[in-house]
Amino acid sequence: MLELDKDKKILIGCLASSFLAYHTARQIYSYLTARSRQEWVPIGVVKSLHIYPIKSCKGVDLFAFKCTKTGPVMGELEDRAFLLVDGETGKFITARQKPKMVHVESRMENETLFIRIPDKPELAVDLKKVVENGKIIRATLFDNLQQDGFDCGDDAAKLLSDYIEEPNFRLIFYKEGLYTERTCIPDDDWWNTPVPKRKDDSGFTDLAPFLIATDASLKAVNEKLDNKVTMRNFRPSIYIEGCLPWDEDKWAEVRIGDAHLECFAPCTRCVFTTVDPEKGTMSKENQPLKKLREFRLAPEGKMRKAHKDSPVFGVYAGTVKEAYIHVGQTAYARYKPSVF
Structure with missing residues (x-):
């Protein structure tokens, strides 16, 4: 009987130790995960920058531009x-x-x-x-x-x-001071996109004037296409190389030099992506939109109901701190707990 009581005590002690070790490990993991989300992680470098003076027309390639509250x-x-x-x-x-x-x-x-x-x-x-x-x-x-x-x-x-x-x-x-109900959403999908907004001390503001896309995600799409497309099919403001495919889905904030941008929403895509920027004609195969719909639709739930069959490519961002950025600069990001 004494031996049995002793074995029980040992068993209880082992279970308690295991629980304590598991709880401690969970706490450490949570701390490290939270800390990693707070840290700025290098994600790549700026490959190119673009401004589109006339909506839907050819962009202007630049070495540098200023990130402002209303856009580049x-x-x-x-x-x-x-x-x-x-x-x-x-x-x-x-x-x-x-x-x-x-x-x-x-x-x-x-x-x-x-x-x-x-x-x-x-x-x-x-x-x-x-x-x-x-x-x-x-x-x-x-x-x-x-x-x-x-x-x-x-x-x-x-x-x-x-x-x-x-x-x-x-x-x-359009010049500042004129009447407008338009929100500051970039890219030629802006008319079909629910307005991403951020809340500051003065209330809600329409701040999402940048579209960021990545070279890795473009390559991931082209691997699935017979006829390759270029970055110009997607018309980003900021194009970044050096990160993993679809890494932008997880970005909460981006820093480039002194500029600080906050990511608000994924960019959903429309038929404009099928316009060949060199030929000025639409793809008869409806590519790359058709292929994107096979693997880049928004997750089931509210996002899918909002965006339906519009696939995701790139991320919208707004300016927190204005500053000039240039090609070749390292970009840093803080990550969200999960994608989108």
Whole structure:
């Protein structure tokens, strides 16, 4: 009987020790996991930077730009400050309807917008005169959102209307102070994306003016495609190389130099990704969108209900701290507990 009592005590002691060891290990694991989420981890380097002055048109490749609250800015270049709309209804048009828009080039110099379309001389639009003329068009965006813009004049209207083979389309210029219901979501999927927002001391603000994509995720897609696509199919603001495929799904925050960005939502994709940036035509096979739908749909639940069959590629981010960034800089991230 004494031996049996002794064995029981030993057994209870072992169980208690095991429980204590397990509990301690869990505490240590939780601490290390939480700590790792708080630390900045190098994820890669900036491969390229891009601003798209006219929505749906060709981007401008840059060595550097400033991350601001309203998006990337470099000198006079501002992201998607110009929009092409129907002169009568105000309804906007994109490369979804007119894929050849991706061949419209633009640049800014001395408060002048220069527009070039294939096989035509460059057109200069004096934005000082555009603002002085004061002709405002109210544009109708996705979901009937409204935005005002200064009409950029008859010459720009004729050039672009003739090019897309549609009558009476007008180029408008959004300037701070004009009426807008548009949120600061980048990329040409912005009209179809639930608005990612962050809450600060003053309440909710519409802060998601950057789209970040990665070279590794692009390669992961191309491994599944017969006809490869390029980064330009996805039109990011910031393109990063050196990380693992789909690592961006887990980013909570990103730092590049002194710039601090906060990630808000995955970027869901539409038919625009099927527009060949070189040919200005849509893929007859509906690629890469069709392939992305096979393995990159949002998780079941609220996200799937919101995004349906729109697959995820890239991440939206907003500016916490403004600063210039440049190609070649190391990017750092803090991670979320789980993807998305």
